Amino acid sequence: MTSDVPPKRSRAENVYQALRDAILEQNLKPGTKLSEDVIAGEFKVSRTSVRAALQQLRGDGLVDHQANRGAFVAEPSAENARDIFSLRRMLESEVIRRLAGNLKPDDVKRLRKHVEQEERARPVNGPLSIRLAGEFHILLAELTGSQVLTRFVSETVSRSSLILARFARLHSSECAVDEHVRIIAALQAGDASTAEALMLHHLESVAVRADLRAPNSDGDTAAILKRYARALPT
Amino acid sequence: MTSDVPPKRSRAENVYQALRDAILEQNLKPGTKLSEDVIAGEFKVSRTSVRAALQQLRGDGLVDHQANRGAFVAEPSAENARDIFSLRRMLESEVIRRLAGNLKPDDVKRLRKHVEQEERARPVNGPLSIRLAGEFHILLAELTGSQVLTRFVSETVSRSSLILARFARLHSSECAVDEHVRIIAALQAGDASTAEALMLHHLESVAVRADLRAPNSDGDTAAILKRYARALPT
DNA sequence: CATACAATGATTGTGTACAATAATGTACAC
DNA sequence: GTGTACATTATTGTACACAATCATTGTATG
Secondary structure: OOOOOOOOOOHHHHHHHHHHHHHHOOOOOOOOEEOHHHHHHHHOOOHHHHHHHHHHHHHHOOEEEEOOOEEEEOOOOHHHHHHHHHHHHHHHHHHHHHHOOOOOHHHHHHHHHHHHHHHHHHHHOHHHHHHHHHHHHHHHHHHOOOHHHHHHHHHHHHHHHHHHHHHEOOOOOOOOHHHHHHHHHHHHHOOHHHHHHHHHHHHHHHHHHEOOOOOOOOOOHHHHHHHHHOOOOO | OOOOOOOOOOHHHHHHHHHHHHHHOOOOOOOOEEOHHHHHHHHOOOHHHHHHHHHHHHHHOOEEEEOOOEEEEOOOOHHHHHHHHHHHHHHHHHHHHHHOOOOOHHHHHHHHHHHHHHHHHHHHOHHHHHHHHHHHHHHHHHHOOOHHHHHHHHHHHHHHHHHHHHHEOOOOOOOOHHHHHHHHHHHHHOOHHHHHHHHHHHHHHHHHHEOOOOOOOOOOHHHHHHHHHOOOOO
16 A cells, blocks of 8 residues: 555556546546547557457447447436436445444554545646545545445446536536534544435435436537527528 | 347457356356466467456456466355355345335346256256345346446355355355245335345355355465465474 | 448457477486 | 476467447537
8 A cells, every 4th residue: 555566557457547637637528439440549559458348348338339339438317327326325325334443443544544635636636636536435435445346436436427427517526525524523433324424415416416307518410409400591 | 039040249249248148157266277378278279368258357357467487267165255245135135125015026027037047057057046136136236227336246146156166065056046046035025124135045045055164165275275274394 | 312232341259280388207316 | 317407389468450330519500
């Protein structure tokens, strides 16, 4: 954790991380086409590595892969969004229940450190702030020690980011930092029900921010153009 | 669902399906090395396609991938096993709650059909029977209409199969078919609490079958050899 | 003028060759 | 005889080239 030898990740892994970050920071927006050639050129690697990265992203549900047509940043439907938020409530409630009163001093330290990062990033770096907000929830899951729970939380949180990119009115971070702080406090105090209530409230405020009736940008090019078609002579 | 045009899956997809089936039918046991060359030769495809398939399996958690060393059928640890069973209880309870009283006639038909398949396979084909038992649970999840829930159930069920391959005493199917039947009945009757109790009992009987203290074969070569090392002169 | 069809272009799917890395076998020194 | 260092071998990681497939555009025809 301190200063290991350079991990020497494979090229595919590097590309994967970069693309994932870009998506989670909402710099690559839902629906964007991810051309293998373009990415390979940009990263100075072969298409082989890019394909591997894209496949991994597909496994995470961040990318949709259409046969012979290519990869696109996933566009969660409104129904899918409701689905994911529902699952998030279930999963993260479980996280809270497992954590309440069981946080080790080291855990608290990690959480505080992360929140500090969030506070530092908030005024300066919008995209980074968005990603860090999501990673707070993933960190909580990690502290349960359950690999599988972590994996599932990670997946739903990541896809929430996509949902907000598509449906949120203001292009804002997903979470309020002070709510994170309060959750930590309740967990530390061992107050399970308060912590769970806080988390559910927190998630609710995220879900509310999404207006599932109106996709932000290209919810189909066709749907957008309908508004302009009226201006044309019939 | 009846007779679509030939789906024309890609080669990577074909290899993926075949390997996945083999693992879920416990013909490829945990710890088995999955050599790219060997698989490529067997399926008469290039290593490229095999690599793609292996990566997808890694995404499912069925395969562990060690850098520059290759892919191996995953060997869930005892801790991991407890973790997964715990999550399964949570996820499948949710499935039951969502389904109780909401089964459409078509859904019931599909469930019955599946159970029939199970009954046919049981005396004849052990491995197939194992796989079908797992797929019953996945089918239940599908009927909720929640893609994400289905995905998570699918993953935990699949890994349960690995766990049983590693820890179960008798090389047996995971589920008793008649318990499946009773769950369907309770769901159809809209009796949520009975259905949930049945499911939890059902999952419990699966978990019990695993003796988490004694891995079946190679739970680390090292761990095994410790018992023999004592025989050597110090 | 709308529709169906065919050629074209671009992009992905696949196979093969090479480079890098880790595991294994062997020889040598102590 | 034992342990270490080196050479060998096998396997994965990567790049590149070709084949297959699909979308689009242009053209002909009703």
